[in-house]
Amino acid sequence: MESFEVFRHVTIGQYLPGESLVHRLDPRAKITVVLLLIAAVTFSTSYTAHLALLALTLGLIALANLPVRYIVSGVKPALPFILLLALMQLFVYGEAAASAVRGTAVLWQWGVLRVTAGSLRLTLVSLARLLELLLLVSLLTNATPTTSLTYGIESMLRPFARLGLPAHELSLIGTIALRFVPVLGEQFETILKAQASRGANLRLGGRLQFIRSAQQMVVLLVPLFLNALLRAEDLILAMEARCYGGGRGRSHYVRLRLRAPDYVAMALALVFTAAVLAARNALP
Amino acid sequence: MNSLLTIRRIVVAGLLGAITILLGATRAGFIPVPTPLGDATIMHIPVIIGGILDGWLVGAILGLFFGIFSFIHATIPMFKDPLVVFLPRILIGITTALAYRGLKRSNEVVAVIVATVVGTLTNTVGVLGIGVLRGYLPLPAAVGFGVAAAIPETILAAIIVVAVVLAWRGVAARRRTADL
Amino acid sequence: MSEPFIRAKGLQYTYMAGTPLAVEALKGVDLEVWPGEAIGLIGPAGAGKSTLVQHLNGLLRPRARGQLWIDGQDMGDPRVDARPLRRRIGLAFQRPEDQLFKTLVGDDIAFGPRQLGLPREEVRERVRWAMEMVGLDFGAFVDRPVVSLSGGERRRAAIAGTLALRPSTLILDEATSGLDPGGRRQLLDLLRRLHQEEGTTVILVTTHMEDLVGLAGRVVVLAGGRTVLEGSLREVYGQADLLRRHGLGVPQMAEVGEALAARGCRLSRVPLTVQEAEEEIAPRLGVSCGVV
Ligand SMILES: Nc1ncnc2c1ncn2[C@@H]1O[C@H](COP(=O)(O)OP(=O)(O)O)[C@@H](O)[C@H]1O
Ligand SMILES: [Mg+2]
Numbered sequence: 001m002e003s004f005e006v007f008r009h010v011t012i013g014q015y016l017p018g019e020s021l022v023h024r025l026d027p028r029a030k031i032t033v034v035l036l037l038i039a040a041v042t043f044s045t046s047y048t049a050h051l052a053l054l055a056l057t058l059g060l061i062a063l064a065n066l067p068v069r070y071i072v073s074g075v076k077p078a079l080p081f082i083l084l085l086a087l088m089q090l091f092v093y094g095e096a097a098a099s100a101v102r103g104t105a106v107l108w109q110w111g112v113l114r115v116t117a118g119s120l121r122l123t124l125v126s127l128a129r130l131l132e133l134l135l136l137v138s139l140l141t142n143a144t145p146t147t148s149l150t151y152g153i154e155s156m157l158r159p160f161a162r163l164g165l166p167a168h169e170l171s172l173i174g175t176i177a178l179r180f181v182p183v184l185g186e187q188f189e190t191i192l193k194a195q196a197s198r199g200a201n202l203r204l205g206g207r208l209q210f211i212r213s214a215q216q217m218v219v220l221l222v223p224l225f226l227n228a229l230l231r232a233e234d235l236i237l238a239m240e241a242r243c244y245g246g247g248r249g250r251s252h253y254v255r256l257r258l259r260a261p262d263y264v265a266m267a268l269a270l271v272f273t274a275a276v277l278a279a280r281n282a283l284p
Numbered sequence: 285m286n287s288l289l290t291i292r293r294i295v296v297a298g299l300l301g302a303i304t305i306l307l308g309a310t311r312a313g314f315i316p317v318p319t320p321l322g323d324a325t326i327m328h329i330p331v332i333i334g335g336i337l338d339g340w341l342v343g344a345i346l347g348l349f350f351g352i353f354s355f356i357h358a359t360i361p362m363f364k365d366p367l368v369v370f371l372p373r374i375l376i377g378i379t380t381a382l383a384y385r386g387l388k389r390s391n392e393v394v395a396v397i398v399a400t401v402v403g404t405l406t407n408t409v410g411v412l413g414i415g416v417l418r419g420y421l422p423l424p425a426a427v428g429f430g431v432a433a434a435i436p437e438t439i440l441a442a443i444i445v446v447a448v449v450l451a452w453r454g455v456a457a458r459r460r461t462a463d464l
Numbered sequence: 465m466s467e468p469f470i471r472a473k474g475l476q477y478t479y480m481a482g483t484p485l486a487v488e489a490l491k492g493v494d495l496e497v498w499p500g501e502a503i504g505l506i507g508p509a510g511a512g513k514s515t516l517v518q519h520l521n522g523l524l525r526p527r528a529r530g531q532l533w534i535d536g537q538d539m540g541d542p543r544v545d546a547r548p549l550r551r552r553i554g555l556a557f558q559r560p561e562d563q564l565f566k567t568l569v570g571d572d573i574a575f576g577p578r579q580l581g582l583p584r585e586e587v588r589e590r591v592r593w594a595m596e597m598v599g600l601d602f603g604a605f606v607d608r609p610v611v612s613l614s615g616g617e618r619r620r621a622a623i624a625g626t627l628a629l630r631p632s633t634l635i636l637d638e639a640t641s642g643l644d645p646g647g648r649r650q651l652l653d654l655l656r657r658l659h660q661e662e663g664t665t666v667i668l669v670t671t672h673m674e675d676l677v678g679l680a681g682r683v684v685v686l687a688g689g690r691t692v693l694e695g696s697l698r699e700v701y702g703q704a705d706l707l708r709r710h711g712l713g714v715p716q717m718a719e720v721g722e723a724l725a726a727r728g729c730r731l732s733r734v735p736l737t738v739q740e741a742e743e744e745i746a747p748r749l750g751v752s753c754g755v756v
Contacts, residue, residue, distance in 0.1 A: 004523065016485075042355075043364075067483075169294055176297075176301070177297075177301030177302045178302070193557075194565055197521055198576040198626070199576050200579055221329070222447045226452060229337075229452055235295045447567065451611065452611070461570075461607040462574070462607050464574060
């Protein structure tokens with residue numbers, strides 16, 4: 001049976017209101033913590049580090065009272081790709097992986113298929129990374145309203161504004177993008193429905209099978225782009241009608257202030273990341 | 285108000301950025317092909333459309349979005365190298381915009397197609413070229429992967445970009461009339 | 465009587481089920497539609513009207529609870545293929561923008577017939593016919609880009625795209641909104657013609673109850689995801705209090721009847737049109753107006 005709720009699984013950018021400690025942290029503190037942890041995720045290849053990271057991110061998600069199942073459902077549509085990739089990494093790239101990551105020992109071999117300690121590590125670490133990044137990005141965007149995210153990014157970029165970086169404008173672009181992800185996701189479903197309701201054969205049986213045929217992709221993506229451009233036009237008019245004049249000289253309704261919990265959170269993240277990175281070649 | 289980042293550019297970059305996130309977050313924008321590089325992509329399409337419609341800055345910002353997603357999804361060391369991941373993607377927007385601007389006086393349709401080809405090739409050649417320079421893969425392999433990826437990526441991008449840009453501009457396409 | 469063409473019993477539907485963003489759009493809908501019937505579906509915004517009609521051509525399917533049969537097929541059964549049904553049951557979406565996905569008007573209207581695999585000539589004929597039916601001039605509009613159309617023209621183009629499938633059942637979701645009074649009358653005339661002359665089953669979703677006069681034999685009222693009232697136009701309009709409680713308006717003529725009743729002047733029936741009101745009221749005024 002076809003399902004049109006393809007982008008139900010896009011959990012990024014979807015604010016879920018709440019009262020948790022994580023929700024109440026200053027957006028700048030949250031951004032800093034998440035960036036530090038992303039650095040740890042990106043540059044660690046040891047099992048120990050990733051176990052610790054998984055435990056930590058899951059703990060933070062629990063602390064924020066966010067539903068893990070909902071967040072993890074975000075990878076569902078991509079699951080076939082992820083598995084395909086994992087299998088290729090595990091069996092085919094033994095040689096490359098062995099040199100890239102520590103571990104040349106051959107664990108299993110059958111014809112050209114070969115699993116080395118390195119390829120096993122690469123596969124498992126890749127999967128862990130995917131999960132950790134998803135949890136971290138969700139932690140930030142699901143527990144922070146978009147407006148306060150914008151203020152956070154903007155105020156963090158402000159030091160660079162003196163060098164001519166348009167901090168306010170860039171953070172506004174980021175906010176608009178995040179805010180319209182669910183909107184365009186729904187629009188995409190509507191396009192699927194519109195075509196199906198006029199007799200199109202969309203073969204939506206499996207997940208994301210629609211990308212199979214290039215022709216189908218064209219028929220679906222062209223209206224999506226045009227719709228986004230139409231919405232842009234409406235938004236431009238609305239902003240101009242309200243005499244939107246950019247960030248300069250504008251007073252914020254939200255005054256950001258870092259409090260004790262913010263400093264504690266950033267300090268802990270810094271210590272954790274530093275420790276993981278310092279020991280990254282020593283840990284098993 | 286920043287004179288380069290006008291309201292129009294901010295909003296268009298934001299909305300095309302939303303499509304990039306949508307394609308990137310679901311991984312619908314990365315199509316797995318069985319080479320060690322992993323994916324063929326359609327993530328360059330919003331970048332090219334932004335570059336053509338609203339100039340190099342919008343293109344460059346959208347390239348950055350694209351780069352962030354490749355970085356996040358990267359599974360091999362080459363794509364954890366910021367130079368490989370970000371520089372070519374940001375350049376896509378800039379080369380596309382320049383190619384389009386240079387040619388649009390002569391013929392809109394040709395300009396759009398050439399700009400799309402230039403943008404797609406910037407990505408393929410840029411990523412693989414920097415990959416070779418940084419020693420992640422040997423040149424012959426890079427050429428092989430490059431040809432295998434560039435052909436479908438270019439064709440698909442050209443079809444979509446031409447359809448979108450011409451419809452948006454209301455300019456006469458190859459055919460100005462419904463196919464009836 | 466024969467079997468109902470569509471039968472829903474306790475139909476439920478939840479968007480984004482299993483996520484924190486779940487919305488229970490349908491909580492219990494009972495509905496029967498017989499072949500060749502014309503019914504009106506009314507209800508306040510957010511009542512679940514659009515969700516319901518998307519079930520009626522198989523776009524949405526019952527999941528956990530509630531049942532839906534269309535043309536004898538159990539839509540809750542995942543093995544049932546909804547695609548052939550969709551070609552016989554045309555649905556015009558609430559927002560025409562959502563439905564027009566091709567670049568040029570002619571190509572968009574031709575999408576359905578092309579999916580049916582019709583020969584080129586016939587596709588062209590269908591497009592011409594459908595455009596004529598909705599009052600879009602073929603020559604002037606067939607090559608127009610969709611983005612250049614006005615709101616009313618988009619509405620017509622979207623309906624033409626649905627008509628071009630020549631469906632035996634036609635569902636229109638708030639199709640009269642966005643049209644000027646002339647366009648609205650024209651569309652309602654068209655529906656009446658399709659219903660009476662070609663025997664098309666018509667389901668019209670609307671918030672303007674006046675639209676249903678002279679078309680719908682039966683009205684179903686939806687509120688809060690449930691069917692709350694069902695009956696002939698006159699029966700439903702007789703329940704002005706209940707309609708108001710659910711945030712619905714009442715046709716002006718029915719209100720006139722109500723106001724007169726409040727003054728102790730009970731009419732013999734709820735007037736639906738100006739003419740009916742006149743017929744009811746004039747004799748009581750004791751004047752001869754030349755009508756009747
Ligand atoms: N695609 C969707 N995703 C999530 N919720 C939706 C969606 N479409 C409609 N809803 C919600 O379902 C409820 C019923 O909506 P709808 O069927 O459109 O009502 P109506 O057409 O009567 O105005 C509303 O609360 C609406 O917000
Ligand atoms: Mg509706």
